[in-house]
Amino acid sequence: MDKKTKILLVEDDTTMGFLLVDFLETKGFEVKLYPDGIQGITAFNQNNFDFCILDVMLPGLDGFGIAQRIRKKNKVVPIIFLTAKALKHDKITGFGIGVDDYIVKPFDEDELLCRINAILNRCKTTTEPMQKMDIGQFKFDADNLLLTIGKEQKRLTQKENEVLKMLACSKNSLVKRDEILLALWGNNDYFNSRSLDVFIAKLRRYLKADTMVQIENVPTVGFVLRDQAVN
Incomplete structure (x- = not known):
């Protein structure tokens, strides 16, 4: 049997929280509900969650604060x-x-499920192993979210990593804005x-340390990762 995706849900509206738990559990997820930010981040630090759904306006610690602390750790x-x-x-x-997404209340439960x-699905495809890539003087290790030039190393966020990976895989070629949005956000x-x-x-x-590398904007269409070291 496949392991259930374990979701951290932080929501201070208890009625909505219980309804969401019931809905998501009927769809095969394991959900843990916490009513305030302090309990939410404490639970995250003490458990292994596969997914987080956070309200923003919360007592104790708001959703922005929780997300910042989560991103420092994971x-x-x-x-x-x-x-x-x-x-x-x-x-x-x-x-x-x-x-990864921002959904405004009121919302449709089925839409939430589709976005989850x-x-x-994007996480599965974007975490498939790939070899390290050269971008000018940079070494890009997408599997470990690392961008390195000389002795300087930058750890990217997951979304930064995904965007750069799409551009780097089509280096010196146009990547359409809509393609990036649909692949990484699910809508444009x-x-x-x-x-x-x-x-x-x-x-x-991050890339300005190498003047031979730039991300060119093609207005309303997309972006090109220019690497002048590549013919």
Whole structure:
């Protein structure tokens, strides 16, 4: 029998929390519910969870704080924010921390299930072994989320790693924006598109140590990872 995916659910609305636990357990997941941020991060630190679903507005420690602490310990575990905070700033903050999706309440349970399954499927494909790649003077080790130049080493977040991997696998060729969004976020809506721009900006900062490497923006279409060391 396949091992059940173990989900950490942090939600202070007990009615919604119990309904979500019941729904997800009927779909084959194992779910542990915690009503505040302190209990949530404590549970994460003491257990092995495969997936995290976090409300943002929580007593004790908010969802942003939980996600930041999770990312310090684990760069790859999927995180979904499930929240009533619908402002663009909040969504960009969430994606900047490195979460995988941001769902605004009220939401449809079946849509949540589809997004969970999409993220799990992407994690399976994006964690398949690949050889280390040269990007100019950089060494890119996607399996270990490492970008190295000389003696300097940068540990990428999972989402940074996935974006760079897609660009590096098509080095000096156009990768369409929609292809990245659908592969890594599951949809190409406005907020996911803006979060992609945040990750591109971060990757540009990491790569600026080699002037022969740049991420070129093709407006409204996509990106090209230019490596002038490659003919």
